[in-house]
Amino acid sequence: MKTIAACVEELLISQPFLEEALFRNIINFSALAEELQQPVSDMLRKPVKTGAIMMALRRYSPPPHLRKSRQMQSVLKELGDITVRSNLVDYTFQNSDTLIKSHARVLKDFNPKAFYGFSRGIYESNIVVSKTEAEKVLHSFEAEVLIGSQNDLSAISIRLPENNSKISGLYYQIFKRLAWEGISLYEVISTTNEFTVLVENHMVDQAFSAIKTLHIN
Template identity: 80%
Template structure:
């Protein structure tokens, strides 16, 4: 059976920005209660008083990553070097029995100084390379089914602290910052201690500034 408290939690979970503003006490409880009165009344199919909603908001228990924000702040301040590489291409190929062989041909001819990234999903695989290596990829994968390609991309790579996998909410903060700045990500590549995002060239300066601002969280 739904309650006012469960409705409040459901709404806040689907709106993380609102949830964080509530946790940081930078939002007006009274105004928010009035804003939520109509949707919660519809969810419960009966009139609900704003006072009851306000009480549920004050009693709301935030998720762990928000309660441990101090530990998260320390990790964000320990973010390592940020590296930017421009003039990149992204290729998406449908997985096949011969895809690994085609991939091996790329590795045999790739310039060691060129940017290169490879990720394999269940149904498709991505290769990100410097534009100078475009023809090598095209020749090596000529027998494969190319689903799509994108040029004019830049990669921003961040070195993460070694204990990053133990800290909940780290990636949330990174993606949240991009969302706030209205930066769309074309691709994400992640290893244990390194995180790379691909954006279109015209967004690279904005994305770089967004990542740098994480230190001030």
């Protein structure tokens, strides 16, 4: 049987911005308890008093990445160079038995100064290239099924600390900052020590500024 504490925790986890604001003590417990009263009552299928919700809020234990906020701030200051590449094109192709051969044709005599990114999923694959290489991609993949494409994209790449894979919540901080600024991501490309987001060209300045503030906040 669900408890009030379990319901409160479920609601907070589903709203990470609210969860963080609660941990930072910038939310009024009484006001939040009133806001959660109806959802908690609906989950338990019986009336719940705000006092009981307030008690659950005060006893709530935040996740590790919030409890270690000071450590996270130190890690964010260690983020490396931020590089921006504009005028990119993204193509999505349906996976097939010949896709790798088509991909190999693109890489043959590929301009080393051009941007290139490739990711393969279960059902589809994406290739991101500089606009100057777009025709070569279309020619090399002419026998493949093109699911979709997007022009006028920019890539913002961030060098991550070498131990980033051991840091819980690092990606959350990046995504949170971008979401807070209302920046939608077209695609994400990640390697071991590098993280790249693709946004539309008109949003690149705003996205760059948002990511840059991670160094100083």
